[in-house]
Amino acid sequence: MSLLKAQEITKTYRLGDIALNALYNVSLVIEKGEFIAIMGPSGSGKSTFMNILGCLDKPTSGRYMLEGVDVANMNRDELATIRNKKIGFVFQGFNLLSRTSAIENVELPMLYAGFSAKERRQKAAAALKTVGLEGRENHLPNQLSGGQQQRVAIARALVNNAPIILADEPTGNLDTKTSAEIMELLARLNEESNITVIIVTHEKDIAEYSRRRIFFRDGVIVSDESSGRI
Amino acid sequence: MINIPSTVRISFRALRVNKMRSALTMLGIIIGVGAVITMLAVGTGARQRIGEQIASIGSNLIMVVPGSTTAGGVRMGAGTQPTLTLGDAVAIQKECPSVLYVAPVHSGVAQVVYGNQNWSTGITGTTMDMLYVRDWPLSDGRLFTEEEVRRAAKVCLLGQTVVDNLFGGINPVGQIIRIKKIPFTVIGILEAKGQDPGGHDQDDTIYVPVTTAQKQLFGTQFPGMIRTIMVKAKSTEDLAAAERQINELLRQRHHIGQKQDDDFTVRNLTQMMQAAEQSTRVMTLLLGAIASVSLLVGGIGIMNIMLVSVTERTREIGIRMAIGAKTWDIRLQFIIEAIILSMIGGVAGIVIGISGSKILSMLFGWSTIVSPLSIFLAFGFSGLVGIFFGFYPAYKASLLDPIDALRYE
Numbered sequence: 001m002s003l004l005k006a007q008e009i010t011k012t013y014r015l016g017d018i019a020l021n022a023l024y025n026v027s028l029v030i031e032k033g034e035f036i037a038i039m040g041p042s043g044s045g046k047s048t049f050m051n052i053l054g055c056l057d058k059p060t061s062g063r064y065m066l067e068g069v070d071v072a073n074m075n076r077d078e079l080a081t082i083r084n085k086k087i088g089f090v091f092q093g094f095n096l097l098s099r100t101s102a103i104e105n106v107e108l109p110m111l112y113a114g115f116s117a118k119e120r121r122q123k124a125a126a127a128l129k130t131v132g133l134e135g136r137e138n139h140l141p142n143q144l145s146g147g148q149q150q151r152v153a154i155a156r157a158l159v160n161n162a163p164i165i166l167a168d169e170p171t172g173n174l175d176t177k178t179s180a181e182i183m184e185l186l187a188r189l190n191e192e193s194n195i196t197v198i199i200v201t202h203e204k205d206i207a208e209y210s211r212r213r214i215f216f217r218d219g220v221i222v223s224d225e226s227s228g229r230i
Numbered sequence: 231m232i233n234i235p236s237t238v239r240i241s242f243r244a245l246r247v248n249k250m251r252s253a254l255t256m257l258g259i260i261i262g263v264g265a266v267i268t269m270l271a272v273g274t275g276a277r278q279r280i281g282e283q284i285a286s287i288g289s290n291l292i293m294v295v296p297g298s299t300t301a302g303g304v305r306m307g308a309g310t311q312p313t314l315t316l317g318d319a320v321a322i323q324k325e326c327p328s329v330l331y332v333a334p335v336h337s338g339v340a341q342v343v344y345g346n347q348n349w350s351t352g353i354t355g356t357t358m359d360m361l362y363v364r365d366w367p368l369s370d371g372r373l374f375t376e377e378e379v380r381r382a383a384k385v386c387l388l389g390q391t392v393v394d395n396l397f398g399g400i401n402p403v404g405q406i407i408r409i410k411k412i413p414f415t416v417i418g419i420l421e422a423k424g425q426d427p428g429g430h431d432q433d434d435t436i437y438v439p440v441t442t443a444q445k446q447l448f449g450t451q452f453p454g455m456i457r458t459i460m461v462k463a464k465s466t467e468d469l470a471a472a473e474r475q476i477n478e479l480l481r482q483r484h485h486i487g488q489k490q491d492d493d494f495t496v497r498n499l500t501q502m503m504q505a506a507e508q509s510t511r512v513m514t515l516l517l518g519a520i521a522s523v524s525l526l527v528g529g530i531g532i533m534n535i536m537l538v539s540v541t542e543r544t545r546e547i548g549i550r551m552a553i554g555a556k557t558w559d560i561r562l563q564f565i566i567e568a569i570i571l572s573m574i575g576g577v578a579g580i581v582i583g584i585s586g587s588k589i590l591s592m593l594f595g596w597s598t599i600v601s602p603l604s605i606f607l608a609f610g611f612s613g614l615v616g617i618f619f620g621f622y623p624a625y626k627a628s629l630l631d632p633i634d635a636l637r638y639e
Binding site for chain 2 (some may be wrong): 051054056057076077080081083084085089091095096097099100108109111112113114117156160
């Protein structure tokens with residue numbers, strides 16, 4: 001059984017009378033443990049596809065199986081539960097809660113999963129250690145550098161033991177050196193913990209950390225190439 | 231599963247971020263709850279006071295006064311026509327089955343002297359039944375006897391105010407005082423009763439036998455004339471019947487024909503007092519209702535601020551949704567925030583309300599009573615306001631699309 005299986009997914013946006021296909025008949029299979037980069041110019045449909053993979057959005061038609069379960073027809077709360085348990089998000093703008101300490105940001109997914117306060121604290125501390133932020137637990141986001149903030153976000157994505165990390169332009173706001181560090185961290189998590197990592201990027205050198213690169217253009221996949229890490 | 235303690239903590243933090251705004255929002259509820267409690271306290275106090283006064287003039291009371299006279303086309307006030315007699319009083323006692331006690335009253339004002347002290351006060355000539363009519367016990371000494379009433383003995387009972395003004399620390403019982411220069415022996419002291427509903431000091435009085443008042447103190451236009459007859463009905467249910475019986479009896483005794491007007495007036499004091507109590511009750515409700523409007527306005531303030539807060543925190547809502555917050559996680563977070571605002575406001579409002587009532591009592595001498603019920607009501611109501619006015623913003627927040635919310639700048 002494949003981890004993710006998208007079958008003939010179409011997403012149509014309606015702008016008045018005009019119907020716009022953001023995605024058209026996209027099919028894709030992703031196995032556990034893959035490290036994938038989704039690439040393409042703006043408006044190619046890669047972000048829409050990412051939102052559907054992340055269960056933030058539903059396709060207009062087609063089937064999307066996550067660990068063999070069809071999620072295309074789930075309601076809001078069921079999708080929220082899937083996101084909570086199966087998917088860790090990493091965003092370009094970090095998307096941490098301001099005025100909330102690093103450890104509390106990391107605890108957040110467990111809050112909605114119903115862990116006890118003690119368990120939350122322990123697991124969050126462990127996740128922060130994994131991303132190399134030991135000792136910064138009580139820093140607020142505005143007291144951390146961009147790279148450190150993104151590490152907190154990665155710790156938050158890890159903490160519920162989600163099998164998938166979805167990263168949307170994770171290095172978009174970072175300098176080259178920090179970008180490399182973040183990509184190394186994602187690569188390490190992929191290798192050591194067998195977490196499936198899917199990143200959306202338009203930077204070639206970032207995509208080169210991955211082992212499989214999928215190119216989108218005008219709502220369809222134009223190429224899907226696999227290689228070892230360069 | 232929704233984690234309430236953590237949600238409460240998150241809400242507190244969100245409220246602390248905008249301290250000034252939270253405080254101003256609470257102010258609406260504080261004023262509302264404070265106003266409700268104060269107004270109810272004023273109303274309840276007034277009602278209790280009237281209740282006490284009703285009890286102090288005696289229960290189930292009927293007063294019979296003579297009618298008015300007309301002198302050369304000028305109509306005089308009620309009680310100016312000398313028509314009532316001791317015989318009327320005796321007849322009412324005998325003939326009216328719904329009547330329990332009857333006390334004739336012949337009264338006036340006179341100067342009273344004891345030693346080197348003097349005092350002007352109302353002298354009430356009556357019989358021993360008067361104290362039963364008024365539910366007025368003695369604190370010291372004894373009542374007059376039937377024999378003393380018959381022979382117009384010069385004995386008297388003093389009200390507490392008179393005692394205070396004439397006797398400084400001396401036990402008045404057995405002392406001789408002079409009323410209009412006539413010596414009277416003090417045989418008893420009336421218990422302190424306080425003000426009547428009209429604000430009149432009921433303790434500023436002296437009771438003497440009615441016959442003594444007629445013959446020695448104030449005189450009469452004809453023998454046996456009295457000014458008032460006080461009647462106590464057997465029960466509240468008997469009041470109307472007693473009133474009717476007295477009316478019939480007196481018309482008969484005064485030979486008043488079918489088409490002639492009464493030469494006396496029967497007043498049901500208890501009914502008048504109950505009417506006063508009723509109007510105070512209405513006033514209390516009215517005050518409470520007006521104050522509730524301010525609570526409502528406070529609630530709308532909460533809704534307003536929560537709506538602003540939802541818009542400001544759209545991105546936060548998006549993040550929470552993306553990492554797994556369900557519809558009710560989001561809703562509860564905002565509802566709990568609204569409840570915290572209104573409950574803290576409610577508690578502060580209760581404090582303000584209680585102190586406000588105390589201040590009103592001190593400044594204006596109103597009796598105010600903060601009942602536990604009004605506190606409970608105000609607190610419960612403010613909680614409901616939080617839930618009610620917090621729900622719509624919370625509902626709006628929970629319906630946000632996670633993708634749009636995440637992109638919100």
